[in-house]
Amino acid sequence: MKKRLDWLDAGKGLGMLLVMLGHADIPIFLKTYIYTFHMPLFFFLSGYLFKMEKFSNLKVFFIKRTKSLIFPYLCFSFLAYLWFLVVYHYGEVDYNHDLFTPLIGTFIDIRKSIWTVHSGALWFVACLFCTELLFYLVTKFGRTNKRISFFLILLSVIGCIYNKMHGQPLPWGFDIALISVGFYGLGFFYKVYQDKLDRYLHFNTFIFFLIINVITGYVNYVFTGDRVDFYNSSLGNIFLFYVAAISGIGAFMTGIKHIKRSKALQYVGKNSLIYLALHQKIIFFLISVVMQKYILDYSNLVNIPVVKGILYTLIAAFISVPAVYIINHYMPFMLGKIGREKALNAHVNAS
Template sequence: MSKRLDWLDLGKGLGMLLVMLGHADIPAPLKTYIYTFHMPLFFFLSGYLYKKEKFPNLKVFLTRRTKSLILPYLSFSLIAYLWFLLLFHFGLVNYENNLLTPLLGSFIAERKSIWTVHTGALWFVACLFCTELLFYFIAKIGRTKKVIGFLLIISSILGCLYNKIVGQPLPWNIDVAMISIGFYGAGYLYREYNRGFELFNHIQTFILLFIINVVTGYLNDVVTGERVDFYSSSLGNIPLFYLSAFSGIGAFVILVKQMKKNKVLQYIGKNSFIYLALHQKIVFFVFGLLIQNSVVNFDTLLKHPIVEGLLYTLITVVVLIPAVYLINRYFPFLLGKTTRKSSRGFSMNAF
């Protein structure tokens, strides 16, 4: 995509702030609210950019997505593994299994296991690849949008059934991919029917969808006692899960489209992969370690969890600016690109 869509950059930037805030220590109600839609949102935004004509055959798809998703995933997984070894050497993490297990685990990509103790939020990238691969086949089989929609529903039902009956994470997060395909496909169909949806792009619809999102998300948490969390295979009540997720996505998209250009959010959005890969296991860990060993008493400042969460998030945004510059300028191959110019398009085209 030669011309970037500002609202998508804004959306990815604001969404990434929610991801980082959700990984920090914040009040449970706020975390519950964020988790009702923030991961479905990223699948939705990724699906918005899918174009069938870009992938005339499976070979082209695998070649392009290996370069834009698999190689960056493995590159940052290796960085995460080296960081894990460093922490283990200094006794800062406890791990009783073979130290080669996480290295091999990067290829197995089974979240929430001894294989991926080092990768953190990178599980999403592996899942996104499987989601896109599944959607590639659905888009090939489905010759009309109605057939595509039907196949998306079937896949989502199968994914939810597996989640409720088995619930065991599968390699490359295929189990989540079967559910997230619904949101990815919704993003694709949203672009196809964009003109019709624009009729609802106003503040009244935003308020209605926001209320539905909050109410259904709250009910899901209260009724089931489960916070929605793809990583933990937790969905709660399925109808309430989908109502809260889609209403949250709808409200978010309307909000972002009403916003003016924001260079900070657009910057984060354009570099969302780097923020996703480095914020949780590295920046958050180091910041927490510095606070614990500081001679300055931060107890008063961090007394309220929301303050701590916001502080972690804002500091991470600033701290990673040099890393973003260095990677884009000198190590674009980590993002599956060969030049600085081409690396700018990564986060929107692949993540």
Template sequence: MSKRLDWLDIGKGLGMLLVMLGHADIPTPLKTYIYTFHMPLFFFLSGYLYNKDKFPSLKVFFKKRTKTLILPYLSFSFMAYLWFLLLNHFGLVNYKNNLLTPLLGSVIAERKSIWTVHSGALWFVSCLFCTELLFYFIAKIGRTKKAIGSLLLVTSVVGCLYNKMVGQPLPWNIDVAMISVGFYGAGYLFKEYNKNLERFNHLKALVLLLIVNLFTGYLNYVLTGERVDFYNSSLGNIVLFYLSAFSGIGALVILIKHMKKNKVLQYIGKNSFIYLAFHQKIVFFVFSLLIQKSIFNFESIIDHPIVEGVLFTLITVVILIPAVYIINHYFPFMLGKTTRKSMREVSLNAY
């Protein structure tokens, strides 16, 4: 991998840490801030890696994305389903519907429903597939950068209108995909205009963007009482939502481009799919259960939710290292790859 893309792995690693921290029991202000940009950031970074030449036809697109997104999504969803059955057997989950419903639900992929009670953060993967599919058509129809930008704007407006007027999650999270494609397309256009935008790659711009992100994110929450949350179809004020999201993305991009090579963040970034799949419904669930059973008494060690959330996140990073190794070496098909050599390409282009 060329050095110019190292920052993407670092960005995904940092973004994944924010995702895990956001799923921990942390104070509302911090959670609200993280949610202003952390999911848009992932769509943006994924869009940066989109290459139209790799998808000369819709058939090729489906063939490649079935291997790198759909099959991994179904593989990890099935593992999550087996875990769910185990928890249900021991009475650790309160689920009174047919136990085959979540299994079928992995195919339906409708978040926040009885269909996907087992899959947790995996909703993002199905949404990413639909986002890429939407952008594939937008790039084919638009052809020029200006036309692509206009189509992205129209699609995002339709997505926001649906979110405000209906708000019901759709199969494969197509409702969120109509919104997230704007961030995905922005990542693609950022790459196309990268040379012209490099003049903003300095710390003064970072501080300015960070201030805009904090102010608009806070104002959005205060005025609407809603925390930005794609999973729960919550955006708050649309204008403030986009201002806080794009300013947050801009600040993070400048930050990670100024960071030195960080092997830990790059490791997490390369294996973000595995961390996404396992951290919430498995590792965090076990942590919470152990605390409830007083096996782990965090309160006797620390007395601040932020510190507890950070500990949850960092311990999860370490605990999942064996799972990362086993899946990469013995079950590579779960990540859409057949050899270790193809790991980099799959990691970057699929997530």
């Protein structure tokens, strides 16, 4: 059995809670802060786990990533589609197009369109596949760290130019993959130079990165009017976006390396794919129905956006546990695993 990295599982867990909180109804200033770094962070953590020796050639890469990323993406997308049909039947979704469109859209996966009205945050999984494919090709042809770095910068520049000139989502998030591959590469290089870099991860570093992240993140929002949001192809000022994202990752990594290990965070991190797939369109919807029917009219406290957002996140994390158990024990194929033991012991973010 491979040894797991507790800090990485905890990091993925905390990162997933931030993703869930960002999808809840929270004040714009808090959402703006979370979005400055939370998606670049997940690409960074995925890059940390990349091992070139696992893929002897492109065919092996496609076989392994089809099993660990594409197949789970299709399984959860189909589940999301079935749920979409249910809520549509009861008039709980505003949709006036052909019902087969989202099903076909699962294979096209164009963000922010009628093709993916059902799938929510699953765009990340498809985009991660494209990101890993780009990084695999870069490492295969780059060979040296300098060349790899050059190609990563080049792809990032191309991605940013496309974002500013067109900004239209491409199938499987390929437009975002051109940008996210840079953060994926940062995670890969962090692992390469980890022993040297970790000596700088202390409290003063955390404060420094946090201040830079907050300042540049909000300056970007105030002066451009755009909140960073990969899903909506929104970056704002490119320079400020990168400074905020990298400093936010730096602050997060410094903090997660020094906080006490949390079994709860590690649990969410180990099962991050399931939480990602279920929370936005299914779990949050169920919580909203219960809240509106039984709670909101009787509690002014719950009507406070920050409190409501945190409650949604914590409740979703808790009530998802049975689904996590069922999928891991009885439907491991949804995670690209062929056996119960493998499903329980492997990295469910398919990295």
